[in-house]
Amino acid sequence: xxxxxxxxxxxxxxxxxxxxxxxxxxxxxxxxxxxxxxxxxxxxxxxxxxxxxxxxxxxxxxxxxxxxxxxxxxxxxxxxxxxxxxxxxxxxxxxxxxxxxxxxxxxxxxxxxxxxxxxxxxxxxxxxxxxxxxxxxxxxxxxxxxxxxxxxxxxxxxxxxxxxxxxxxxxxxxxxxxxxxxxxxxxxxxxxxxxxxxxxxxxxxxxxxxxxx
Numbered sequence: 559x560x561x562x563x564x565x566x567x568x569x570x571x572x573x574x575x576x577x578x579x580x581x582x583x584x585x586x587x588x589x590x591x592x593x594x595x596x597x598x599x600x601x602x603x604x605x606x607x608x609x610x611x612x613x614x615x616x617x618x619x620x621x622x623x624x625x626x627x628x629x630x631x632x633x634x635x636x637x638x639x640x641x642x643x644x645x646x647x648x649x650x651x652x653x654x655x656x657x658x659x660x661x662x663x664x665x666x667x668x669x670x671x672x673x674x675x676x677x678x679x680x681x682x683x684x685x686x687x688x689x690x691x692x693x694x695x696x697x698x699x700x701x702x703x704x705x706x707x708x709x710x711x712x713x714x715x716x717x718x719x720x721x722x723x724x725x726x727x728x729x730x731x732x733x734x735x736x737x738x739x740x741x742x743x744x745x746x747x748x749x750x751x752x753x754x755x756x757x758x759x760x761x762x763x764x765x766x767x768x769x770x771x
Contacts, residue, residue, distance in 0.1 A: 588614035596624020597641075600770050615770075622770035628761025636761035647756040652765070659768045662759035672724075690721045694729060702747030710746050711738035 590606055592599045595617035606613040625640040647653035656663050672679040672687055694714040701713035730738040758765050
């Protein structure tokens with residue numbers, strides 16, 4: 559399976575035409591073979607079709623979408639088990655593709671909650687958490703200015719006390735889908751600010767399936 563980041567997916571989809579990802583031709587008539595029907599494979603197939611060529615996608619799984627998977631059996635609403643967020647929808651080509659496919663894109667609910675045990679964090683606890691995030695982001699920016707790259711976990715402060723694992727989870731697995739030891743401080747510092755987010759009501763996985771039709 560191709561490992562594709564949000565950034566590389568956006569770059570791959572930026573110039574897509576509204577052509578379906580899969581043609582009707584057989585294997586023998588294909589001009590280009592693509593390995594994997596994830597976001598990268600679907601994007602590649604659509605661009606190849608737009609260029610007048612015939613691709614074929616080879617996928618080991620029984621569905622398209624790769625890590626973008628929407629489940630409709632767990633609850634009464636679609637649930638994304640993989641990719642979910644559409645960052646910066648006003649300039650994100652994914653949002654335009656969703657709308658062109660007849661799917662609904664809506665703003666992500668504002669605000670965030672932090673829980674301490676069974677209760678929500680008090681105002682002072684939330685302020686401490688946000689202050690810790692500011693310290694970490696400043697440390698990452700400082701580390702990124704150096705000539706030698708390092709992981710984010712090496713760059714951030716280690717004296718955050720009880721907030722240490724919370725902040726590390728928030729910046730790493732929750733925000734980036736990876737542990738901080740696997741994230742470059744330079745890449746993290748250069749990543750675009752994502753202050754505005756949106757969701758696809760039918761699911762990100764459903765969007766990928768639609769684009770693969």
